């Protein structure tokens with residue numbers, strides 16, 4: 001049977017609010033401490049990541065037993081993403097922020113068909129902001145305000161020197177990927193005279209999903225990251241593209257990114273924004289290639 005996208009959207013919204021309550025109460029009760037690290041002190045997990053994912057997967061499997069489920073905390077590398085209808089879920093995107101009570105973490109609930117992100121719901125319980133979209137039906141903030149937001153942002157982004165760029169450091173702090181990122185940050189920030197792009201500034205806020213939603217609503221102009229996963233981006237991918245933004249590979253030349261490609265470059269939409277030229281210009285500053 002063909003998935004009922006509106007019904008799926010509404011169900012994901014209800015789960016996002018439920019998950020948001022669990023997250024908010026954990027912070028209020030001071031229970032938001034780490035319970036383990038996966039790789040190092042920048043790659044953390046809490047009991048809430050697991051509890052929230054468990055609540056979401058149990059609910060989704062009960063209502064939609066025929067669809068696949070792909071979640072960060074139960075990820076099995078021997079079962080990669082397939083063409084089947086699949087829920088792609090990050091129970092807490094921005095786990096480090098959650099642990100530090102920095103109000104920039106969210107529940108990220110995506111649904112993909114044929115590996116194409118099709119429904120997306122992202123909810124930040126600290127600010128009570130909900131972003132959601134169904135492919136082909138527009139993107140919304142708090143279910144009523146259509147994205148992109150009207151306001152001065154809809155001015156075309158005239159070039160990288162006017163851009164507020166979202167980047168992330170990730171949890172790999174050595175090796176070629178680290179080198180590529182750090183050297184690229186340097187080039188992007190450097191003055192024109194010295195051969196750089198001189199972007200206006202960087203923000204590194206710690207949630208891939210919310211970074212993409214910020215690009216969708218126009219409070220951020222670009223977002224570049226290597227190393228995050230499909231559950232970090234699937235939901236917000238729909239929101240971004242429905243808001244007129246584009247997403248491509250984080251490596252130069254990749255015009256057809258895949259949701260599990262682990263390297264992403266997103267640019268906000270705007271009338272005659274010249275997004276493709278901006279993508280090429282941004283790519284030209286990347287120092288090396290991301291190997292994820």
Ligand code: IPD
Nearest residue numbers: 092093094095168206207208228
């Ligand atoms: C992380 C966040 C972070 C990004 C990492 C992700 P998590 O997700 O999205 O911004 O830099 O790549 O893994 O671990 O908090 O769900």
